[in-house]
Amino acid sequence: MKACGIVTEYNPFHNGHAYQIEQIRNKLPVDVVIAVMSGNFLQRGEPAIVDKWTRTKMALAAGVDLVVELPVSFSTQPADFFAKGAIQILGDLKIDFLSFGVEEGSGVDFLKAAIWMIENESLISREMIKRETMNVPYAKQMEELLNQLAPSFPIALNSPNNQLGFAYAKEIVRQGLAEKIELFPIQRKAVGYNDPVLDEKTNIASATAIRKALLDDREIEAYIPSSSYSYLLEEVDQMVTWDDYFPYLKYQLLIQSEASLRNVYQMTEGLEYRLKQCIKEAFSMEEFLECVKTKRYTRTRLQRLLTYILLQLSQEEVEKNLNEIPVIRLLGFNKKGQCYLNEKKNQFQSPLISNINQKTKNLVKLDTLAGEIYTLGNKRLKKQDFTRHPIKFD
Amino acid sequence: MKACGIVTEYNPFHNGHAYQIEQIRNKLPVDVVIAVMSGNFLQRGEPAIVDKWTRTKMALAAGVDLVVELPVSFSTQPADFFAKGAIQILGDLKIDFLSFGVEEGSGVDFLKAAIWMIENESLISREMIKRETMNVPYAKQMEELLNQLAPSFPIALNSPNNQLGFAYAKEIVRQGLAEKIELFPIQRKAVGYNDPVLDEKTNIASATAIRKALLDDREIEAYIPSSSYSYLLEEVDQMVTWDDYFPYLKYQLLIQSEASLRNVYQMTEGLEYRLKQCIKEAFSMEEFLECVKTKRYTRTRLQRLLTYILLQLSQEEVEKNLNEIPVIRLLGFNKKGQCYLNEKKNQFQSPLISNINQKTKNLVKLDTLAGEIYTLGNKRLKKQDFTRHPIKFD
Structure with a gap:
């Protein structure tokens, strides 16, 4: 079959x-x-x-x-x-x-693009690391880099x-x-x-x-x-919706210490303080995201982190599973x-x-x-x- | 004044x-x-x-x-x-x-009773420790012990x-x-x-x-x-009422490991397993207490422990405060x-x-x-x- x-x-x-x-x-x-x-x-x-x-x-x-x-x-x-x-x-x-x-794009286009990318992986990562301090989301940075390095890249990544x-x-x-x-x-x-x-x-x-x-x-x-x-x-x-879990997220962020929050998967140094500060004044997911967001963290990236907090997924456990x-x-x-x-x-x-x-x-x-x-x-x-x-x- | x-x-x-x-x-x-x-x-x-x-x-x-x-x-x-x-x-x-x-009882009765008890404290604790394995609440045991040791105790403790x-x-x-x-x-x-x-x-x-x-x-x-x-x-x-906090208690008991629960103030060895088991089938505080209770744990004692869990009060912190x-x-x-x-x-x-x-x-x-x-x-x-x-x- x-x-x-x-x-x-x-x-x-x-x-x-x-x-x-x-x-x-x-x-x-x-x-x-x-x-x-x-x-x-x-x-x-x-x-x-x-x-x-x-x-x-x-x-x-x-x-x-x-x-x-x-x-x-x-x-x-x-x-x-x-x-x-x-x-x-x-x-x-x-x-x-x-x-x-x-x-748009054919199967062959996607395959070629993938092969090129994997062959140039170390170059790309070096370049991406250089750009990491800039306040631009990852996907956007990757697109710009590709425009520069491979102008005839077979597929669009926008x-x-x-x-x-x-x-x-x-x-x-x-x-x-x-x-x-x-x-x-x-x-x-x-x-x-x-x-x-x-x-x-x-x-x-x-x-x-x-x-x-x-x-x-x-x-x-x-x-x-x-x-x-x-x-x-x-x-x-x-x-x-997320709003149904917001009370639990709020409870978790109130009750958990900064030190313990740092064990959560993908918690970036310093963000734990911002989360604990913002949660005190937030009464809905929207209010909370509005308070926490910065150029560096897209809404999706923040929502993922909040999911990891809600589920208390630790760095160690997730990495083991991955x-x-x-x-x-x-x-x-x-x-x-x-x-x-x-x-x-x-x-x-x-x-x-x-x-x-x-x-x-x-x-x-x-x-x-x-x-x-x-x-x-x-x-x-x-x-x-x-x-x-x-x-x-x- | x-x-x-x-x-x-x-x-x-x-x-x-x-x-x-x-x-x-x-x-x-x-x-x-x-x-x-x-x-x-x-x-x-x-x-x-x-x-x-x-x-x-x-x-x-x-x-x-x-x-x-x-x-x-x-x-x-x-x-x-x-x-x-x-x-x-x-x-x-x-x-x-x-x-x-x-x-009932006068101020002098209460004071006399207190002085007698403090003078006999080490005797009483020794006797109470002997009785600790019995499935009788603390207050009840104390009453029985006093009837035995001090039949003319100036106040009733019932x-x-x-x-x-x-x-x-x-x-x-x-x-x-x-x-x-x-x-x-x-x-x-x-x-x-x-x-x-x-x-x-x-x-x-x-x-x-x-x-x-x-x-x-x-x-x-x-x-x-x-x-x-x-x-x-x-x-x-x-x-x-407690029912308004039950969802948070349930969330906390689901998300927290047995090992981490053991840090909660007054968690008695073994009870953490029982709590985690019972919470899965409980949809209200009453159902939960019904599942967890034993002769050894009065309802009040359990409610206190559940308060410590809800607030995540640790042994160390509470003892420091006390x-x-x-x-x-x-x-x-x-x-x-x-x-x-x-x-x-x-x-x-x-x-x-x-x-x-x-x-x-x-x-x-x-x-x-x-x-x-x-x-x-x-x-x-x-x-x-x-x-x-x-x-x-x-």
């Missing part, structure tokens, strides 16, 4: 995601589509609007055959570590193609989609998978990643715009498949997905985890903790790990 | 408290009544139903002349440490009388009121204040300390019964002075109270603190933290320490 992989968050699943699956089915000779999906905390340092189980149901109903979880140590990271974990899992799952949404696709391509090269996995970028329709506006002329909108509309109680039926829509309606009283090959945690599958697992599972390097029990709990320790904290955000949320089984979709 | 001291919580102020002040005014030759009052966390290991500022207003309106705060390291303790801090403060404030509610009064008397002896401070026990009218029922035939009810009625939205006007009643009405949307003479933190006063302070303040050993600022903040570090955590329980609660000034009552 042949498989195409997707790295995703489905927050929530929408027509753009359905279009990607349709393109894979129409254009690639594959039997199954496999999604590695962030669990309950996401790449931009925020909680998923609905939990990983609801998002798994949406994915399966829309034609994904197998959904596995990207562990929280990877899912709450900038593009490079996010891609590292996702490609390790998809590589281990023996996919033949990797599909991702881009603004959009989050292309940056993520590029990160996947680099990981495929780094992990020696370039011969095994073919890149299949799909040009996104109509909207950008972060576009906050619902365009009434199309049935495509960004997940950001859909979330905003959902929280404002506006109609979103046009922009997501009907199956996703009915799952969302079912779970609408279980939705969460250096290990992640486990394959099954969230759901249909019959084809199950056949694929049966056919390939002997080739997997990592343990395949269906249920969390005494034997497996230590393999997903941080994810189980993240699930426990996630459920504190809304009383209606059910347990996320112990007692849950992968969703079987007929 | 002559002063009578009271150790109190005023949670809330009620007719029984007013009766005590009336008795002091009628029977003692004093100019001022001074209350040392628990701040926002109380002796039975629970948050005060309304904050320390509201309770200070109630006290001043009902005729107390000066209110100072019993620091959280003392206020959330069993009778002995609670009494130690309170008597240190009142001793430093140069009171001439100490008044407290009892079931009520929380008498136990607290006895603890004050012992501290007065221990701190060498027996010549300076005369004990003035007042026989309580009609109800016991914990009596949960509002008796419609009298206008006296226990604070426990009044709190319960308040939370059940029943009328309590008959049982508290009209000034207290109007303050309570003003602050009724700012009331809190060994220092507490500061005199002013919460409120009237003109007579102010005259008294002016007359006596040169004799105080401890710093007299009116405002929390950069200079004084380290002297009330744990109390300021406790105040910050307290305000997380209800969005309408105002800041408790920084920016607050003692209430001046005309």
Whole structure:
């Protein structure tokens, strides 16, 4: 059996995601589509609007055959570590193609760009270190540097989609998978990643715009498949945002000493004082971010750090996880997905985890903790790990 | 000027408290009544139903002349440490009388009992240590031991009121204040300390019964002075109970490792595992206490431990505070109270603190933290320490 992989968050699943699956089915000779999906905390340092189980149901109903979880140590990271974990899992799952949404660029363009970058890695890092003191976000600095060093670079890196696709391509090269996995970028329709506006002329909108509309109680039926829509309606009283966790974050920042905060993953020297100062006067996530932000820290970078604080992820623990090959945690599958697992599972390097029990709990320790904290955000949320089984979709 | 001291919580102020002040005014030759009052966390290991500022207003309106705060390291303790801090403060404030509610017994009875106990302290501790493995609460064991060793002991120790009064008397002896401070026990009218029922035939009810009625939205006007009643009405949307802090306690117990929990003050070996196990299945304070409790741990003892966890009070920090003479933190006063302070303040050993600022903040570090955590329980609660000034009552 042949498989195409997707790295995703489905927050929530929408027509753009359905279009990607349709393109894979129409254009690639594959039997199954496999999604590695962030669990309950996401790449931009925020909680998923609905939990990983609801998002798994949406994915399966829309034609994904197998959904596995990207562990929280990877899912709450900038593009490079996010891609590292996702490609390790998809590589281990023996996919033949990797599909991702881009603004423009072919699979060959992404591969060439990745190879050039890896060959010039030490030069690039030296140059980036030189620039580190400047108050410009990392991605922006990288773009400028590339314009200088490689004016005919095959892809543009000025959009989050292309940056993520590029990160996947680099990981495929780094992990020696370039011969095994073919890149299949799909040009996104109509909207950008972060576009906050619902365009009434199309049935495509960004997940950001859909979330905003959902929280404002506006109609979103046009922009997501009907199956996703009915799952969302079912779970609408279980939705969460960062604001639901803000009281816990505030409590943690009040109660924890500066010295202890310095053990949190990615805490930059000095920021702990600023966080503890700002939290005293902040009564919402917005007020707090407004107080803490500087040119050096983008909102996303701060949100990630606040996620690490909320979950109390330590430098040591996260780094240990980042250096290990992640486990394959099954969230759901249909019959084809199950056949694929049966056919390939002997080739997997990592343990395949269906249920969390005494034997497996230590393999997903941080994810189980993240699930426990996630459920504190809304009383209606059910347990996320112990007692849950992968969703079987007929 | 002559002063009578009271150790109190005023949670809330009620007719029984007013009766005590009336008795002091009628029977003692004093100019001022001074209350040392628990701040926002109380002796039975629970948050005060309304904050320390509201309770200070109630006290001043009902005729107390000066209110100072019993620091959280003392206020959330069993009778002995609670009494130690309170008597240190009142001793430093140069009171001439100490008044407290009892079931029965004269001032001389309490003093004799205290002297006997201190003389026999080492014998008693030896005997108590022998009994420590038995699953009987401390107070009950002490009562049995006294029946055996001193059958004609001058006071009964079978009520929380008498136990607290006895603890004050012992501290007065221990701190060498027996010549300076005369004990003035007042026989309580009609109800016991914990009596949960509002008796419609009298206008006296226990604070426990009044709190319960308040939370059940029943009328309590008959049982508290009209000034207290109007303050309570003003602050009724700012009331809190342990349930308002349960989400933070749950978060803390989920996120904190067993090893780190062991640093919390009074954590008994092994209990940290039980707490972490029970919290996963508990969705309210009642459910949690039900799961954790054993014969060995009374509800009050557990609530105190949970307060230490909520506030993250460490063994080291609390013990350091218990060994220092507490500061005199002013919460409120009237003109007579102010005259008294002016007359006596040169004799105080401890710093007299009116405002929390950069200079004084380290002297009330744990109390300021406790105040910050307290305000997380209800969005309408105002800041408790920084920016607050003692209430001046005309």
